Amino acid sequence: MEVARDLIGCVVRHAGSAGRIVEAEAYHEEEPACHAFVGLTARTKPLFGPAGFAYVYRSYGIHALLNAVTSEDGEGAAVLIRALEPLDGIELMRARRGVERLTDLCSGPGKLTQALDIGLSLNETSLLADGPIEFLPREAADAPVPRIVVSERIGITRAMELPWRFSDANAVRFVSSPRPPELRARAA
DNA sequence: TAAACGATGCCCT
């Protein structure tokens, strides 16, 4: 989950569009909200490593969700990318999403995959420069140091008490709903 | 082989 914190501020680039990560959640096999909790299956195989690859799966039969695998020593672990601040290829994102508002383009895990045209075919591909999806470290992306807010994860029914959701308090506009309690009521 | 269950987003109030 240190990786989830470090991923805030990184830039994700794919298919002519890019965004800065403003929200991410950590998942680990020892905790029941994680897909890897059930063990090694055809679906969860990518979660068990190696790290640095994508785990893309279908949620609710409709959406593709993007994870960065962070597995070490064969354990199942990953970070769910939940929201981006749009940077490049914004018109491309608008066309793919069918919406205009900047804050509606990538403010959710299913939204950002649609905006960046990330589909299930990219499962198990590399997230380094040699793969189709490219993750740029915060320093390389010359992004400002984010003010990170820690809260409970959302959209799950088990292990909800773990504080493994990380959001950038300086980019609240682009964080998905419901926002962390600490960030409600403010609009910057 | 069948049925239940989501790491969601959209549309309506």
Add this chain to the structure above:
DNA sequence: GGGCATCGTTTAC
């Protein structure tokens, strides 16, 4: 702010 569509994966019979 709340209800609902939708289908692959998992688990049970």
